[in-house]
Amino acid sequence: MKKLLASVFVAAVMIATPALATDLTIGVRTEIQMDPHFAWTDANVAYYDHIYGGLTKKDRQLKVHPGLAESWSNDSPTKWRFVLRDGVTFQDGSPLTADDVVASFDRVKTIKAGSPFTGAIPGVVSVEAEDEHTVIITTSSPQPLLASNVSAIEIIPAEIAESATTEDFNSGKAAIGTGPYKVVEYQAGDHLLLERNDDYWGEKAKWDHVTFRFLPNDPARLAALLGGDVDLIDYVQPQLVDRIKNDPGFKIVTTPSLRVMALTVDSGRDQSPQVTDKAGNPIENPMKDVRVRRAMSMAIDRKAISDRVMNGLAAPAGQLAPDFLAGYNDSVEVPEVDLAAAKALLAEAGYPDGFALTINCTNDRYLNDAQVCQALGQMLSRLGLKIDVQTMPASIFFPKVNLSQPGGPQFSALLTGWSDTRGEALVLQSTLHTHDDARGLGAYNRGNYSNPELDKVLDATLSELDAEKRHALLAEAMKIAMDDVAAIPLYYQSVIVAERDGISYEPWPTEATMADSASLTAAQ
Numbered sequence: 001m002k003k004l005l006a007s008v009f010v011a012a013v014m015i016a017t018p019a020l021a022t023d024l025t026i027g028v029r030t031e032i033q034m035d036p037h038f039a040w041t042d043a044n045v046a047y048y049d050h051i052y053g054g055l056t057k058k059d060r061q062l063k064v065h066p067g068l069a070e071s072w073s074n075d076s077p078t079k080w081r082f083v084l085r086d087g088v089t090f091q092d093g094s095p096l097t098a099d100d101v102v103a104s105f106d107r108v109k110t111i112k113a114g115s116p117f118t119g120a121i122p123g124v125v126s127v128e129a130e131d132e133h134t135v136i137i138t139t140s141s142p143q144p145l146l147a148s149n150v151s152a153i154e155i156i157p158a159e160i161a162e163s164a165t166t167e168d169f170n171s172g173k174a175a176i177g178t179g180p181y182k183v184v185e186y187q188a189g190d191h192l193l194l195e196r197n198d199d200y201w202g203e204k205a206k207w208d209h210v211t212f213r214f215l216p217n218d219p220a221r222l223a224a225l226l227g228g229d230v231d232l233i234d235y236v237q238p239q240l241v242d243r244i245k246n247d248p249g250f251k252i253v254t255t256p257s258l259r260v261m262a263l264t265v266d267s268g269r270d271q272s273p274q275v276t277d278k279a280g281n282p283i284e285n286p287m288k289d290v291r292v293r294r295a296m297s298m299a300i301d302r303k304a305i306s307d308r309v310m311n312g313l314a315a316p317a318g319q320l321a322p323d324f325l326a327g328y329n330d331s332v333e334v335p336e337v338d339l340a341a342a343k344a345l346l347a348e349a350g351y352p353d354g355f356a357l358t359i360n361c362t363n364d365r366y367l368n369d370a371q372v373c374q375a376l377g378q379m380l381s382r383l384g385l386k387i388d389v390q391t392m393p394a395s396i397f398f399p400k401v402n403l404s405q406p407g408g409p410q411f412s413a414l415l416t417g418w419s420d421t422r423g424e425a426l427v428l429q430s431t432l433h434t435h436d437d438a439r440g441l442g443a444y445n446r447g448n449y450s451n452p453e454l455d456k457v458l459d460a461t462l463s464e465l466d467a468e469k470r471h472a473l474l475a476e477a478m479k480i481a482m483d484d485v486a487a488i489p490l491y492y493q494s495v496i497v498a499e500r501d502g503i504s505y506e507p508w509p510t511e512a513t514m515a516d517s518a519s520l521t522a523a524q
Contacts, residue, residue: 023209024503024515027221029235029364030394031214032192034169036154036177037108039398040117042259042419045152046512050194050210052154052177055082055101055135056147060508060517062423064148068096068155068178069135077142077465082150084133088201090157091182098129103158105137114398119430119443120152123462140439142463144470148422180205181515190214194515210515216364216393225250225498232499234513237368238311244498255507257495258325259419260317260427261366263300263359263376263488265293266412268448274358274412278386283355287412291349293485297335298342299383300376306491309368309375313496317489319482320418320427326467327425327474332482342383354384360400361415363391367493373415376490401446403435409446416446417493421510425474432486433458447487454480 030043036052049057057067069082088096105127108117123139124146130136139146156164160174168174175183180202181194192212196205213230215221218237224230226247236244236252244250265287266272272285286292302316318334321327346354357380361373370391377389401409418427434450435442441458457477464470481487495507505518 022207022520023211024207024518025211025213025230026513026515026518027215027224027230027233028212028513029216029218029221031189031216032186032212033114034172034175034186035111035166036156036169037104037111037117038113038166039115040113040120040152041115042421042511043513045421046508046510046514047192047212048154048177049179049512050181050515051175051179051183052156053179054151054153054155056151058148058151058421060506060510060512062148062421062510064151067151068101072147075136077463078139080137080139080143080146081130082135082137084135085201086133088178089199090176090178091197091199092157092176094157096155096178097132097158098135099132100158100161101135101155102127102129103161104155105153107156107161108153112404114402116443117152118437118440121146121149122429122440122443124440142465144463144465144467145422145424145426181210184209206516206519212513222498225500228500231503232497232505232518234497234511235367236496236498238309238313238494238496239368241311241313241496249501251499251501253497253499253505253507254313255495255509256322256324257419257493257511258322258421258509259366259417259493259511260320260322261372261415261417261490261493262317262320263296263490264414264416264431264447265296265488266409266447267293267486268450269408272412273407273410274360274388276356278354278356280356285412286349286351286355289349290485291345292351293488295342295345295349295383296380296385297485297488298338298345300335300379300488300490301337302334302490305372305375309371310491310493313367313494314491317491319478320431320487320489321420321425321478322492325420325425326423326471327428327478329475329478329482332479339382346383354386356386356388357413358388358390358411359413359415360390360392360397360411362394362397365394365397366415366417367496369415372490376415403443403445408448411446414446416487418444419510424471425478428454428474428477428481429458429461432481449486451480451484451486454484454486 032047033039036048053068055069070085072082123143125140126138128136164174180200182197185193194210221233225233277283306314316334319332363370377387381387431444433442435445461473497507499505504521
């Protein structure tokens with residue numbers, strides 16, 4: 001990661017000009033899911049932060065600031081008191097009250113979501129209104145990061161929270177928040193138009209209007225920038241970077257991302273839906289054996305993926321956190337490629353001739369996700385596995401890995417990405433803790449992994465209020481998980497943005513695409 005830090009391009013100094021009547025158009029890869037409680041992804045949260053607001057909010061360095069709550073305190077280790085700001089109104093003119101907060105949290109806990117926000121607030125057992133401007137949140141155990149976690153829960157009017165459907169948000173009539181921008185128009189598959197909310201309680205938005213144009217096709221997004229149809233684009237594919245850098249009218253801006261990409265494999269089910277012998281006959285799931293998982297990890301050339309597939313704009317990963325995140329463990333190294341040793345491990349586990357496996361990936365969610373998937377297929381084929389690679393849009397992919405569906409996730413191996421925007425390696429709690437719906441743990445455990453030793457250490461992190469001790473526990477948990485090959489880390493991603501001359505954008509390590517991080521330069 002340090003090499004990546006040394007090689008990033010630095011954004012030009014920005015000179016903001018909020019007094020001008022200005023509009024901004026951004027070409028974005030990922031379309032918004034309009035229901036603010038339906039899909040917990042970084043891209044959606046970035047959209048929501050324009051329109052809505054949480055009790056707290058975070059800046060690009062992940063520092064927590066007061067949001068709709070002006071202050072918070074602990075009455076006890078498991079009882080939090082949030083005091084709401086006076087005078088905050090929703091975009092329909094109704095005042096913000098504690099009842100709106102309670103109803104919003106209740107909706108998060110009860111809605112049948114595609115990617116539930118319950119994973120953002122593990123351990124929350126009740127949210128109650130003490131009075132009109134005071135909210136009491138009670139947790140099952142001490143939650144040291146609760147003030148950070150609640151920033152992900154967007155607050156909407158109670159009447160909407162209690163009755164609105166996802167279709168109501170899609171139509172726009174329920175898309176009412178307290179944020180710096182308000183929704184003017186949403187056209188599925190085309191664009192989202194926002195305008196400045198002049199009644200916003202905080203610093204006023206920079207732009208009169210912001211249009212997010214949904215351009216999931218990477219060449220089309222680039223063409224829109226080069227053709228002058230948009231001012232900047234996000235998620236620039238690494239192979240397109242040189243084309244943009246060579247044009248004097250445009251500039252590439254990058255920063256290291258919090259996101260780590262990994263291969264998640266089904267290590268829990270006796271029968272896995274996409275595993276057979278090479279003749280197509282059902283077999284007991286080989287990936288339950290750590291030797292098989294380790295063999296697969298040793299067969300993957302992470303440096304080749306980072307250097308070739310990602311055009312040098314990634315760094316090989318040996319664990320599920322970058323080195324600037326709490327929980328990173330210095331003793332965990334990036335696995336070396338050793339095909340001979342990997343084949344020996346596979347034979348020792350009882351699979352000298354390999355087996356057949358399907359790898360599933362999105363083709364529109366992560367940088368070069370489909371190309372990475374193909375590379376993984378080739379590398380694992382050299383191990384002796386019969387690999388089928390399936391890529392699909394995120395809209396099809398994610399419903400198939402929802403833990404709440406009958407039988408669990410439909411995949412046996414999948415490319416996943418995780419960005420820990422809370423400043424600590426909570427990926428372990430969310431993706432590797434044994435699934436515990438009641439406590440919001442393992443909400444994204446799509447590999448059905450379960451390890452009592454890991455659970456015990458992670459449970460201790462949930463209640464450890466001392467940050468130094470908690471970070472040491474997370475590092476211990478990381479070592480346990482990586483020794484057991486609970487997941488197969490691949491590489492750390494970069495944030496890559498392209499902008500036209502006259503626009504200067506400061507990228508977020510969280511990969512959030514934020515309108516007010518763009519400014520007009522002095523030439524404008």
